Amino acid sequence: MAHAHQKTDLHTVDFQVDPVVLELGQRFVDAGHELSLVGGPVRDLFLGRTSPDLDFTTDATPDQTVALIKKWADNFWEIGRAFGTIGMRKAGFQIEITTYRAEAYDPESRKPVVAFGSSLTDDLLRRDFTINAMALRLPSMELVDPFGGVRDLHASVLATPGAPEASFSDDPLRMMRAARFASQLGVAVRDDVRVAMTRMAERISIISAERVRDELVKLVCGRHPRVGIDLLVDTGLAEFVLPEVSALRLESDEHHRHKDVYQHSLQVLEQAAALETDSDGAVPGPDFVLRFAALMHDVGKPATRRFEPGGAVSFRHHDMVGAKLTTKRMKTLRFDNDTIKAVARLVELHMRFYGYGDAGWTDSAVRRYVTDAGPLLERLHRLTRSDVTTRNQRKADRLSFAYDDLESRIAALREQESLDAVRPDLNGAEIMALLDLKPGPVVGRAYKFLLEERMENGPLDPADAESRLRAWWAGQPEADAANASVSPESPASPADVESSPTEESK
Structure with missing residues (x-):
């Protein structure tokens, strides 16, 4: 690593940059151009962080930049040329070099109008914040900080x-x-x-x-x-x-008959983030799906709030309403379908646990909880635990102990059953063979019946599963129709008797 000490009135910084940075700077200077490391990478030097992404600014035009780097870079691309940016890879770094520029948005347009500049200071002026408006001239390592970025970073x-x-x-x-x-x-x-x-x-x-x-x-x-x-x-x-989040502030009524749902949601977000595990754990952090579900879990409350007799406040079905609102918002923000489904499902399921501590659950209910959560179960565990923000320690302890118990029961059932992938004890092919069926809706109904049996009773041996399936099939209208049309023991109708020749009449 290359070193340079830069003294300021605030402190002394030991800048350490990769030799590839100095090498690139020397190429530009030798060709009569300026090159500076700029923005986030410079800020991160003060924060003791490094990044494989490096941003540079220069007085060279895009054409001149390409001429200087096309044989030096491992590979390069010109997708951002219209904005003065040439991208490349070198020695594991992703590098962008942008010509000094002035950039502005037309008031009615989403696209910037670009004009190239000729001054590093002017280029820094057009950057977003002072902490990102610092540059290191290369290869001299001179810090350029005309707008007090170091001061603001320290403050x-x-x-x-x-x-x-x-x-x-x-x-x-x-x-x-x-x-x-x-x-x-x-x-x-x-x-x-x-x-x-x-x-x-x-x-x-x-x-x-x-x-x-x-x-x-x-x-x-x-x-x-x-x-x-x-x-x-x-x-x-x-x-x-995120208008749904802003709307949560409206949930605080003047009589304070229930907690501030907005502040509660922020606390749940914080608590969920704190329950993330590292990269070796069940939910590596930061996990957007868990965090966003925590933020959005109560967005259905404004639409479902009801004042009950006696002053109580209810939010019936706010979980279902919230899941729909979350889906709609995430679609508007162009999230991918998998992320949308995961977050919305957590919002929908976040209330499922409540009542477990009072009424207890059958093994069937525990199986359904795990099956409905599917691959989101570890996130659901953390979301549900995070949703406890009460200051009543006795209530908080009761909920925590109840969830401890639920997780213990899930673990115990996992030891006995394949709980992570609950399926019927007979598959579709076996169902069709036993009932002499072709693929179709009836097979789906039979499969669903066996899945319900599996949920209610746990794993069944094949003979028991077959017996239950046949008993179910005997009560289906399709079974009656099939028996009537193909069974040789079915009594003939009068018309059949009259129109069928007997052995004696042949």
């Missing part, structure tokens, strides 16, 4: 290089990025930035759903997701990005 403050209104007008997605950095880095947003986000929140609507989604995922998976979500809600951005 844990998020500020813009210029007026925040101008920055967010250039790219409204930067308002989402502010919330994302608040989550990832734990930084506080400066007051003028917060005010601008509030005034300009509606402008996020011109940004594509995919870009908003990507920032939201990074926010939810950050170290401080509660801070990021709270910033979205407080500034009004959530009204356009």
Whole structure:
């Protein structure tokens, strides 16, 4: 690694960069151009972090950049050429080199209008936040920090290089990025930035759903997701990005007859994140599916709130309503179908456990719980445990002990049965052979019957399963029809007798 000490009025930083960075810088300087490491990679040097993704800025045009790197890079691509960006791979690094530029959004357009610049300082001015508006000139390793990025990083403050209104007008997605950095880095947003986000929140609507989604995922998976979500809600951005979460604030009524559902949801999000395991565990963190389900688990409450006689408040079926609202929101944000189904299923199942501690469950109910959760079971365990935010320690302990008991019963049944893949004791081919059926809906009904038997009674031996299947089949209308048409013992109808020749009449 290459080293350089950069003294500032705040501290001394020991910058360590890979030799490939200095080698690339030397190539540009030898050709009469400037090259600087810029943005996140520079910020991360101060945070003691490294990344395989490196961003550079230069006064060279895209054509000049290609000429300098095409034989040096392992491979390169020009997908971002229209924006002044050339991408490449070298020695395991993914590298982007972008020509100095000024970038602005047309007020009614999602696409930026690009103009190339000629100054590093001007290029840094157009970047999103001061902590990302620092550069290291190469190969000299000179720190360029015209807008106080080091100062703000040490103060844990998020500020813009210029007026925040101008920055967010250039790219409204930067308002989402502010919330994302608040989550990832734990930084506080400066007051003028917060005010601008509030005034300009509606402008996020011109940004594509995919870009908003990507920032939201990074926010939810950050170290401080509660801070990021709270910033979205407080500034009004959530009204356009996650209105269902903003609506949770309406659940706090003036008589305080039930808990603040919005704050409860943020606490559940925090607690779910804390229950994630590392990469060797059952739910490696950060896990977006678990975290987003925790955030969205109660979004069905505003639509289902009812004030009962005596002052009680109910939210009947808010789990089902919430699952539908979650699905709709995630589709709007262009999430993939598998992620949508997983999050919505957790929202739908999050209430299933309640009542277990009071009434207890049969083995059949435990099997159904595991089967309905399927591959989401470990996440459901964590979501259900996280959903306890009561200050009543006795109630919290009771719920915790009850869930401990449920998990113990699941483990015990797993020892006795193939609980992770509950299937009927006879498969479709065996059902068709026994009942002399062809593929069709009747086979599906028979399969469902045996699955119910498996759920209720646990594993059956083949003879018992066959006996139960035949008893069920005897009561089906198709069985009666089949017997009437093919059984040689069926009595003949009068018409059959009259029209069929007898042996004597032949």
